[in-house]
Amino acid sequence: MNITARNRMRLLVPAALAALAVGGTTAAASVPSATPAAHSVTAQHHRGTVKQTEAMLDAWLRLWNGDYTQAPGIISPRFTVHAALLDGGDGSGIRGADGLVAWISQTRAAFPDLRFSLQIDPLAAGDRASVRWTATGTYAGGFPGAKAQPGTTVTFTGTDTLRMKNGRFVEYWLNSDTLQLLTQLQAL
Structure with missing residues (x-):
């Protein structure tokens, strides 16, 4: 899925920056008026940032869909995860591109054909972006405590929130519906 082609970013821009970018003064009356050249520079920077964020989120989705070659280009060596993991961990042991992969x-070992798709357009504000996804795959077996038969199709949802720095993801917060997944795997 190409985020750029199918989904347009909705940028949540602070009122003052929005007023400068479009030349208005409604929400930022105390902000000095910018010159037309400044408007152009601000708009170009804004468009460049949007395109870079869209490209990074597209690569993020491809990475989760099994294209591990995406990781080195978008994951910082200082990348950290914040998540309630099924093994009881908090994700702090997952570091960098290698840890994420x-x-x-x-x-993906338990769901080899696992496919992530976006439910809604991504949201971005400053150095953060958030995507709401649905994952669907076929259970291959081997999940601890699962009574579901291999071949069972599972679908679950989640939201990824990512912080970017210098063109790479440096921090990741995951909120996924593990109850939905565990119920389908008959692991409760």
Whole structure:
């Protein structure tokens, strides 16, 4: 899925920056009026940031769909995860591109055809972006405590919130519906 082609970013821009970018003064009456050249520079920077964020989110989705070659280009060596993991961990042990790829590979081992798709357009504000997704896949077996038969189709949802720095993701907050997944796997 190409985020750029199918989904347009909705940028949540502070009122003052929005007023400068469009030349208005409604929400930012105390902000000095910018010159037309400044408007052009601000608008160009804004468009460049949007395109970069869209490209990074597109690569993020491809990474979770099994294209591990995306990781080095979008994941910072200082990348950290914040998540309530099924093994009881908090995600703090998952570091950098290699750690993320190992975690994704482990997840995909139980669901080899797991496919992530976006439910709604991504949201971005400053150095953060958030995507709401649905994952669907076929259970291959081996999930601890699962009584579902291999071949069972599962679908679950979640939201990824990511912080970007210098063109790479540096921090990741995951909120997924593990209850929905565990119920389908008959693991409760």
